[in-house]
Amino acid sequence: MSDRMWILSKDDVDYIALGAGVLGTGGGGNPYLGKLMVQRAIDQGARIAIMQPDAVADDDLLISVSNMGAPTVSNEKLPSGDESSIAFRALERFLGERATAVVCGEIGGSNSMTPLRVAVDLGLPVVDADPMGRAFPELQMDTFNIGGVATTPAALADEKGNVVILAQTSTALWTERLGRVVTVEMGGSAGLAMPVLRGSQLKAAGIWGSYSLAHRIGAAVRKAQREKVRVELALAPLGGMLLFRGKIVDLERKTTGGFARGLVELQGFAADAGSRLRVAIQNENLVAWRDDRVVATVPDLICILDDNSREPVGTELLRYGMRVCVLGFAADSKLTTPAGLVVVGPRAFGYDLEYRPLAGARI
Amino acid sequence: MSDRMWILSKDDVDYIALGAGVLGTGGGGNPYLGKLMVQRAIDQGARIAIMQPDAVADDDLLISVSNMGAPTVSNEKLPSGDESSIAFRALERFLGERATAVVCGEIGGSNSMTPLRVAVDLGLPVVDADPMGRAFPELQMDTFNIGGVATTPAALADEKGNVVILAQTSTALWTERLGRVVTVEMGGSAGLAMPVLRGSQLKAAGIWGSYSLAHRIGAAVRKAQREKVRVELALAPLGGMLLFRGKIVDLERKTTGGFARGLVELQGFAADAGSRLRVAIQNENLVAWRDDRVVATVPDLICILDDNSREPVGTELLRYGMRVCVLGFAADSKLTTPAGLVVVGPRAFGYDLEYRPLAGARI
Numbered sequence A, B: 001m002s003d004r005m006w007i008l009s010k011d012d013v014d015y016i017a018l019g020a021g022v023l024g025t026g027g028g029g030n031p032y033l034g035k036l037m038v039q040r041a042i043d044q045g046a047r048i049a050i051m052q053p054d055a056v057a058d059d060d061l062l063i064s065v066s067n068m069g070a071p072t073v074s075n076e077k078l079p080s081g082d083e084s085s086i087a088f089r090a091l092e093r094f095l096g097e098r099a100t101a102v103v104c105g106e107i108g109g110s111n112s113m114t115p116l117r118v119a120v121d122l123g124l125p126v127v128d129a130d131p132m133g134r135a136f137p138e139l140q141m142d143t144f145n146i147g148g149v150a151t152t153p154a155a156l157a158d159e160k161g162n163v164v165i166l167a168q169t170s171t172a173l174w175t176e177r178l179g180r181v182v183t184v185e186m187g188g189s190a191g192l193a194m195p196v197l198r199g200s201q202l203k204a205a206g207i208w209g210s211y212s213l214a215h216r217i218g219a220a221v222r223k224a225q226r227e228k229v230r231v232e233l234a235l236a237p238l239g240g241m242l243l244f245r246g247k248i249v250d251l252e253r254k255t256t257g258g259f260a261r262g263l264v265e266l267q268g269f270a271a272d273a274g275s276r277l278r279v280a281i282q283n284e285n286l287v288a289w290r291d292d293r294v295v296a297t298v299p300d301l302i303c304i305l306d307d308n309s310r311e312p313v314g315t316e317l318l319r320y321g322m323r324v325c326v327l328g329f330a331a332d333s334k335l336t337t338p339a340g341l342v343v344v345g346p347r348a349f350g351y352d353l354e355y356r357p358l359a360g361a362r363i
Helices: A010-023 A032-043 A071-076 A083-095 A114-122 A172-185 A199-205 A210-227 A231-238 A338-344 B010-023 B032-043 B071-076 B083-095 B114-122 B172-185 B199-205 B210-227 B231-238 B338-344
Strands: A005-007 A049-051 A061-069 A101-104 A154-157 A163-168 A189-198 A241-256 A259-268 A276-282 A284-290 A293-297 A301-306 A323-329 B005-007 B049-051 B061-069 B101-104 B154-157 B163-168 B189-198 B241-256 B259-268 B276-282 B284-290 B293-297 B301-306 B323-329
Touching (some): A010 A032, A010 A210, A010 A301, A061 A083, A061 A172, A101 A114, A172 A189, A189 A199, A231 A241, A231 A323, A241 A284, B010 B301, B061 B114, B083 B114, B083 B163, B101 B114, B154 B172, B163 B172, B189 B199, B210 B231
Parallel strands (some): B061 B101
Antiparallel strands (some): A005 A049, A154 A163, A154 A189, A163 B163, A241 A259, A259 A276, A301 A323, B005 B049, B061 B189, B154 B189, B241 B323, B276 B284, B284 B293, B301 B323
């Protein structure tokens, strides 16, 4: 990994995908399929460069990419893989200007891989940054929007040849609403290119080092797997805090209002014997209560890992009897400002709770 | 009315709106509100010019406009009036080229007035042509699509400041599908600008003289109203054929699948005493059966007028006991070619019927 430009190896991609799975906090979609596509491209000679944010010029044009839609759909309706590249190019044509680099719209989950695929298609570098540092379910829930970057123009593309541009919207929530109905009509999943931003905006509003962090997390988990070390010990140097270790004893899941909602309940063992932890889910793990006391809330990260395999477990893969380890990571400070909490705090998800920074966690 | 450029008076606008009501064949929305807006603009000094199609240069850029959505919504959620102008300008910016004139997307119903309002906003002339010669419920049901004009790019705008561009679609039906969900999310009604076409395409694929025809129909109806002449006599020289005169004795209406569907049944009187006429409705009047014999089918026009007031009656205004006169008009020949009937024939609306030209009608 050079100081300014980092060319990804296949192992790097494996670590990033694994780390992105942890940062997905139960949502964001499984990066597995995207990882295979990117690794195959590297096998075929693709050279994917990650550049540091401070290497971007202030007036460089950047476009962020992701996949919009329910992750469960993307797992079954396989993307052709170039939807986000098509959306990216459509925005460039709309603007009449070429972008110099690709930005990741969401480091958590499968969207960590989307910019790498666009980079392969278009021969552009990817900036080591994102606007979430995790996964969130809605398009406006990110530090670019919180930091005042316009959510339009935005482009959506599907595998059938349809391209829609949201040229202008009255608010960021309207970008989400219109993008959502177009995505649903496109079949539940679409390539998304947005927002458009200048290098100066990325540097001010973005979260730096997202790919590096995912890579470090993934490498640490792989090492813990090889060496049979407890995963919370491996992740403690990267900010991971053990919230609970236990067995899933109750699990409710339903899909309503476009969200996968649910509640998972754990019975503690080892140091947590005698306690219970409940985690509320809306695509991602959002709030954790230990014996009715709140111990973690969104936007802090609540990550559930399989205690045997040490792999992150998406909410759709939780099952009764599974032994898991629940880790917390502090959210990026841009998400926990008063303006940030309006967009991504517990109340933005309908919980009548104040955000409280992770506390009482231990390694 | 000069040979090439016709400046509309307030009376002209009244005649056009009334004639467009007849050509709406029960659907297309009531032109009344749009008429008032255009007449007020003329009062305030606006000069609206209608130009003949042969005055358009072959390489002139033209953009067609209309309002997309359920007419019943437009009657209650009043448009600010400039949605279609905003969509028009958005398409020009997308294309990087200015249009020289406005084209009417649908002469039947309220969309006859939409281009006149755009003409006022943008200071452009309106071409005396449209691609339907009537009203149809879906965006791809027109002679531009039948004649091979691409349905994209298309732009939609609402009164809240949202602008969406359908940059590219795989088929015309996808333009309809994506435009429809965006319109619904915008609140059920949106300004639409599409298609973009060159003067040569308009001349080849358009229906010429739509505003002139609406004007002649409206003027004839107003004259019949003043002189208490039966409306079928007034409209016979313009192609109107009396299909039936009777009283509404049964009426079913429901809104399903985005359409206002229904069936109206008439008991004949005068020369039609002893007979019944049934008319099937999907936004527009689509098929008429006289005593179980098909006497008219889409795309021919089936127009229901109030037998007392001589005003056209939209399907939403039909009521039990109303005495009406049902007229047929032959569809433009571009709609009744084999390629045209695939798009706008009875089967395109789900009727297991062959199109049969109006027959057995009489004045």
